[in-house]
Amino acid sequence: MAQIKDLLQRCFLFKGLPEKALLDIASIGSIKKFKPRQTVFLEGDPPSGFHIVIDGSIKIFKLSPEGREQILHVFGPGEPFGEAAVFAQARFPANATAMKPSRTFYIPRDAFVRLLNQDPSLAMNLLAILSKRLMNFARMIGDLSLKEVPGRLATYLLILMNRQDNSTSVTLDMPKTQLASLLGTIPETLSRIFAKMQAEKIISVQGPKIEILDQDALKELSGNIFQEGRLEIK
Amino acid sequence: MAQIKDLLQRCFLFKGLPEKALLDIASIGSIKKFKPRQTVFLEGDPPSGFHIVIDGSIKIFKLSPEGREQILHVFGPGEPFGEAAVFAQARFPANATAMKPSRTFYIPRDAFVRLLNQDPSLAMNLLAILSKRLMNFARMIGDLSLKEVPGRLATYLLILMNRQDNSTSVTLDMPKTQLASLLGTIPETLSRIFAKMQAEKIISVQGPKIEILDQDALKELSGNIFQEGRLEIK
DNA sequence: CGCTGCGTTGAGCTTCTTCAACGATCGTGG
DNA sequence: CCACGATCGTTGAAGAAGCTCAACGCAGCG
Numbered sequence: 361m362a363q364i365k366d367l368l369q370r371c372f373l374f375k376g377l378p379e380k381a382l383l384d385i386a387s388i389g390s391i392k393k394f395k396p397r398q399t400v401f402l403e404g405d406p407p408s409g410f411h412i413v414i415d416g417s418i419k420i421f422k423l424s425p426e427g428r429e430q431i432l433h434v435f436g437p438g439e440p441f442g443e444a445a446v447f448a449q450a451r452f453p454a455n456a457t458a459m460k461p462s463r464t465f466y467i468p469r470d471a472f473v474r475l476l477n478q479d480p481s482l483a484m485n486l487l488a489i490l491s492k493r494l495m496n497f498a499r500m501i502g503d504l505s506l507k508e509v510p511g512r513l514a515t516y517l518l519i520l521m522n523r524q525d526n527s528t529s530v531t532l533d534m535p536k537t538q539l540a541s542l543l544g545t546i547p548e549t550l551s552r553i554f555a556k557m558q559a560e561k562i563i564s565v566q567g568p569k570i571e572i573l574d575q576d577a578l579k580e581l582s583g584n585i586f587q588e589g590r591l592e593i594k
Numbered sequence: 595m596a597q598i599k600d601l602l603q604r605c606f607l608f609k610g611l612p613e614k615a616l617l618d619i620a621s622i623g624s625i626k627k628f629k630p631r632q633t634v635f636l637e638g639d640p641p642s643g644f645h646i647v648i649d650g651s652i653k654i655f656k657l658s659p660e661g662r663e664q665i666l667h668v669f670g671p672g673e674p675f676g677e678a679a680v681f682a683q684a685r686f687p688a689n690a691t692a693m694k695p696s697r698t699f700y701i702p703r704d705a706f707v708r709l710l711n712q713d714p715s716l717a718m719n720l721l722a723i724l725s726k727r728l729m730n731f732a733r734m735i736g737d738l739s740l741k742e743v744p745g746r747l748a749t750y751l752l753i754l755m756n757r758q759d760n761s762t763s764v765t766l767d768m769p770k771t772q773l774a775s776l777l778g779t780i781p782e783t784l785s786r787i788f789a790k791m792q793a794e795k796i797i798s799v800q801g802p803k804i805e806i807l808d809q810d811a812l813k814e815l816s817g818n819i820f821q822e823g824r825l826e827i828k
Numbered sequence: 829c830g831c832t833g834c835g836t837t838g839a840g841c842t843t844c845t846t847c848a849a850c851g852a853t854c855g856t857g858g
Numbered sequence: 859c860c861a862c863g864a865t866c867g868t869t870g871a872a873g874a875a876g877c878t879c880a881a882c883g884c885a886g887c888g
Contacts, residue, residue, distance in 0.1 A: 535865085535866065535867090536866075536867065537865080537866060537867080547866080547867070547868085548867090548868080548869085550867095551867060551868055551869080552868085552869080554868095555868080555869090567867095
């Protein structure tokens with residue numbers, strides 16, 4: 361119980377909450393375990409609560425009737441998911457499955473709503489989280505519609521670089537097949553583009569390790585969003 | 595001032611707020627007028643506040659370096675926009691311009707945050723709004739990535755039909771050029787698809803008026819999301 | 829009247845997907 | 859321990875979807 365409290369304490373969602381509230385939450389929720397590829401919920405399911413990732417990673421994705429997959433988001437430790445459906449009082453708009461062995465902390469709907477009314481800072485944290493997510497989706501829609509795959513990959517690599525300490529050597533945080541799905545394309549296309557970028561000496565690929573050789577070329581492809589110091593993704 | 599209060603009262607955002615709070619807000623904000631095509635804010639601008647549409651309509655959109663446009667959202671009377679950037683403490687992720695002669699009620703950032711802390715129901719309303727918007731974006735990402743243009747158009751027509759009293763005769767709420775931009779394509783392509791659907795006797799087009807002749811065909815194209823039971827995937 | 833924005837159509841081309849095949853890796857059950 | 863299946867990644871060839879470019883009709887409006 362105390363461990364759970366510590367866990368919750370490290371989540372942005374609960375920042376600024378009093379000890380008592382955290383213990384409350386810890387006692388209300390429960391831990392769930394998922395094997396890789398195990399589904400957490402399906403599109404259309406009615407949400408009875410939401411999850412916070414403890415460890416592992418959970419992908420949120422849509423499927424086309426033909427079975428193609430578009431990843432909307434990949435959540436890691438400390439991040440909540442499924443909350444939006446709770447507040448919108450709607451069904452889950454997408455599927456969620458574990459990408460690795462994962463554990464989540466599950467919080468039932470009603471209990472959480474009760475807490476929300478008691479603790480204003482919880483609502484404020486939630487507003488910030490949803491807003492950031494909304495802005496991330498806005499970027500994604502723009503990318504999907506306005507950029508070609510090389511541009512989306514370039515953007516992704518730059519974001520990754522940013523997350524990984526700005527090193528010119530980055531490591532993909534998921535299999536290339538999944539990355540394809542996140543970028544709105546298929547593994548074959550992604551593979552060809554990796555090959556092309558390598559041929560053009562923009563990057564160098566060794567398995568999941570990517571050396572960034574020509575950062576400017578990436579920025580160019582990505583549409584200069586990193587050019588003017590208005591980087592603020594995630 | 596009293597008129598403004600009445601206006602605010604009709605917004606979902608302020609549902610459940612006491613009179614006093616509404617008058618407060620009314621006194622804090624100001625009315626802004628926009629001519630068609632006039633810009634409200636640009637991508638990258640720092641948000642000093644947000645707007646609520648009084649009348650007219652405002653489109654939120656992204657531009658590619660080559661100048662192609664992707665509409666993210668069109669907001670009508672009573673709807674707030676630009677709030678997400680306020681809470682995410684980030685710059686506007688997209689542009690906003692008026693599509694018709696429009697007026698908005700502008701609320702400065704700080705004043706609103708103050709109100710937010712006072713009135714819990716305001717935060718809850720906001721959570722509901724952001725959540726719905728998030729789910730809408732999720733749908734949009736899926737559509738853009740997983741459906742071809744005819745499928746997206748079909749989905750749009752079904753949504754429109756739903757909004758317009760389920761009549762089989764619907765009226766487009768924006769020029770076809772703008773619709774193309776909302777559906778993630780260009781006017782030429784949209785025009786061809788309208789023509790094709792008409793040839794196939796699925797719809798009949800007279801200017802902005804669309805007769806829906808074969809609803810089932812639309813549902814089929816749209817991926818069955820409107821079919822009673824929900825989509826089944828294995 | 830001429831301008832401007834909207835809508836449509838045609839021709840050619842680019843990008844991406846589909847389909848197929850194949851090599852590599854890895855975990856597991858026989 | 860090895861063989862097998864599953865997943866992952868790559869490559870080639872062909873085809874489809876949609877974009878670009880260009881031209882033109884049409885309506886509204888100063």
